[in-house]
Amino acid sequence: MLSILQRYNWHGFAIVTSQIAGHDEFSRAVRDRTLEVEEEFKFSILHTIIVREPKDLEELANSEARIMLLYSTKDEARDIMETAEALEITGKNYVWIVTQSVIGSDLLTLTHFPVGMLDNLDRGCFGNFSVPRTIGDEARDIMETAEALEITGKNYVWIVTQSVIGSDLLTLTHFPVGMLGLHFETGNREVQLQIGRALEVFIEGARAFQQQHPHKLSPQLSCQGHGQIRWPHGELFYKSVSLSAGRLWQATAGRRG
Incomplete structure (x- = not known):
């Protein structure tokens, strides 16, 4: 995420998280990374906000921050971005850079998010930018190749992570019988x-x-x-x-x- 900021020479930003598991670790990791690269690029963390209720974003609306790093679940992000839009901190003058936990593997969720939002996958961005291939897309290609090589079916078992399945159960139709998905809660x-x-x-x-x-x-x-x-x-x-x-x-x- 910070590589995107460096690429476009954006120094100041705000960290926005929900109370998702690992939110403290995320904020700490961002701070640690800014210190690691301090000699080559000077970052400035303007605000660190944990969104517990909509009014928590008002501090952001009254600040100078124009770049936001968002870490939350998909549903939490939808509520956060609706509030942000109401507070007029989205649109062409703002950039929200979000983690993969916000986007998930279902590209239909893009309709819920504003123009100018970027995700942290190296293959591309959202908003006005190109839409990247997702983990689900990659898994689909891998399984198609595996099927062509005849290493799927009743004599084989593929056990996949939650990132492959995502939250869209419709994706299961693209995968062969015998595949097991590991789903775990992160709340x-x-x-x-x-x-x-x-x-x-x-x-x-x-x-x-x-x-x-x-x-x-x-x-x-x-x-x-x-x-x-x-x-x-x-x-x-x-x-x-x-x-x-x-x-x-x-x-x-x-x-x-």
């Missing part, structure tokens, strides 16, 4: 639920490690270069936690069954 509620599960996995793994390998769980590691540089039992601990994750998953699946 705050689901992330909070997974935090509890992650702690359970870690605790069970640590307990199993202590039972099988009675070593101290406080290695003398230091970021200052003192003490050990590698914990000799770290790999055993990692395997213990990994096995714990598998056992808990099987137990959960058994309860569901």
